[in-house]
Amino acid sequence: MPRSSQLPRYGAAIALVLVALAGLAGFSFLTRGFTAVTSDGVRRIDLEHSPRALSAIRLVDSRGAGFSLAAIGGKAGRVTLITLGYTTCLAICRTTLSGQAYLQQELRSRQLDDRVRLLTISFDPSRDTPAALREYGRKMKADPQRWTFATVADPADLPRLLKLFDIVVLPDGLGGFVHNGAIFMADADGRLVRAYDIDRPDQALADLLPD
Amino acid sequence: MFRLRNPFLPGLLLALVGIVRPWLEATMARHMVAELPLLFAIGWLVAYTTGCADGRQRHSYCPAMLLSALLITSVWMLPVALDYAVIHVAANALKVAGMLLAGFLAGSAWRAAGAIVQGFFLVNWAWMTITAGLLYQDAPRQLCSVYLTDQQWMAGVGLVTLGAAVLSIWLIHTVFLPLSARPDETAEHA
Numbered sequence: 001m002p003r004s005s006q007l008p009r010y011g012a013a014i015a016l017v018l019v020a021l022a023g024l025a026g027f028s029f030l031t032r033g034f035t036a037v038t039s040d041g042v043r044r045i046d047l048e049h050s051p052r053a054l055s056a057i058r059l060v061d062s063r064g065a066g067f068s069l070a071a072i073g074g075k076a077g078r079v080t081l082i083t084l085g086y087t088t089c090l091a092i093c094r095t096t097l098s099g100q101a102y103l104q105q106e107l108r109s110r111q112l113d114d115r116v117r118l119l120t121i122s123f124d125p126s127r128d129t130p131a132a133l134r135e136y137g138r139k140m141k142a143d144p145q146r147w148t149f150a151t152v153a154d155p156a157d158l159p160r161l162l163k164l165f166d167i168v169v170l171p172d173g174l175g176g177f178v179h180n181g182a183i184f185m186a187d188a189d190g191r192l193v194r195a196y197d198i199d200r201p202d203q204a205l206a207d208l209l210p211d
Numbered sequence: 212m213f214r215l216r217n218p219f220l221p222g223l224l225l226a227l228v229g230i231v232r233p234w235l236e237a238t239m240a241r242h243m244v245a246e247l248p249l250l251f252a253i254g255w256l257v258a259y260t261t262g263c264a265d266g267r268q269r270h271s272y273c274p275a276m277l278l279s280a281l282l283i284t285s286v287w288m289l290p291v292a293l294d295y296a297v298i299h300v301a302a303n304a305l306k307v308a309g310m311l312l313a314g315f316l317a318g319s320a321w322r323a324a325g326a327i328v329q330g331f332f333l334v335n336w337a338w339m340t341i342t343a344g345l346l347y348q349d350a351p352r353q354l355c356s357v358y359l360t361d362q363q364w365m366a367g368v369g370l371v372t373l374g375a376a377v378l379s380i381w382l383i384h385t386v387f388l389p390l391s392a393r394p395d396e397t398a399e400h401a
Contacts, residue, residue: 012271019275023282039294039356168356180356
């Protein structure tokens with residue numbers, strides 16, 4: 001280790017300042033300017049700054065009809081609020097789906113339901129067949145014209161789907177899954193532009209209301 | 212005979228951590244309270260084995276080295292960093308390299324830093340670790356995408372225990388024991 005007398009006079013002070021600045025820069029990058037400490041928070045900020053184009057992943061809905069995720073805006077250019085989960089989930093999907101049920105009701109009462117659609121995508125295609133999704137939608141009192149339940153047409157597309165939404169799905173050892181979630185907003189051009197916490201559908205609604 | 216300065220020991224320990232890594236990272240508590248401190252300790256052992264930890268002469272770069280170690284260890288208390296480490300191989304490699312470096316830097320600077328500088332960084336680290344542990348226990352929602360809420364409670368308990376234990380050991384070793392030895396020294400001088 002070099003002796004202090006051999007070192008430049010201010011070398012240690014400069015090194016200390018540089019380390020502190022590097023630390024601040026690193027933390028600022030990781031937490032997106034000291035505003036988020038979780039992956040979900042970081043994703044929310046990233047989407048606000050850099051919307052993501054939806055991939056052309058084939059989905060199949062509860063009627064058995066196929067469609068592309070990239071085309072969910074449709075010709076009418078509708079906004080879509082998307083969530084991911086699976087129908088036998090006893091944990092966060094309950095919160096997520098009650099949020100979407102709340103949104104369905106609020107959008108209807110505010111007469112916004114013609115320009116906003118709801119989409120729930122299952123990442124458990126082996127159990128969530130179109131028939132299972134149809135039954136689940138019925139239980140949730142979903143309006144089939146405005147709230148679509150779907151899953152991937154090809155299970156091989158699941159990794160691509162989960163990566164697009166930054167959803168982590170892990171087996172829970174009891175036949176189910178542990179996963180994170182969010183309410184995603186896709187704009188009329190088929191881009192993910194916002195993500196909201198699953199227990200804050202009111203924030204998604206506030207962003208949809210006219211100024 | 213077993214020697215702590217065996218040059219192969221850090222490599223052997225690192226290989227062992229590599230072998231049991233899936234088990235260590237299966238729960239948040241083991242990841243934060245076992246794997247990360249183990250990597251830090253291996254880095255410290257490298258400093259000890261190579262003789263870098265032996266220097267008693269104070270040098271002005273100790274604070275910068277200890278601050279680097281403090282910042283690196285702080286990063287891996289963030290839920291987003293833990294998620295990256297579990298999901299992305301490159302982030303995990305960065306975590307391993309960073310924690311080894313943090314341990315090496317801290318080990319190299321520790322004795323030379325003296326009790327006051329040691330105390331400044333150790334109390335800061337312990338305070339930060341205990342605070343993070345309390346926040347993890349109290350968080351109403353899942354913070355890490357890859358770990359369940361009950362796991363973060365256990366990790367929080369582990370972090371509080373780790374921070375309190377290290378701080379207590381340092382206080383006993385560096386503050387209370389030397390202070391309790393002082394009256395004898397005074398008596399000798401008299």
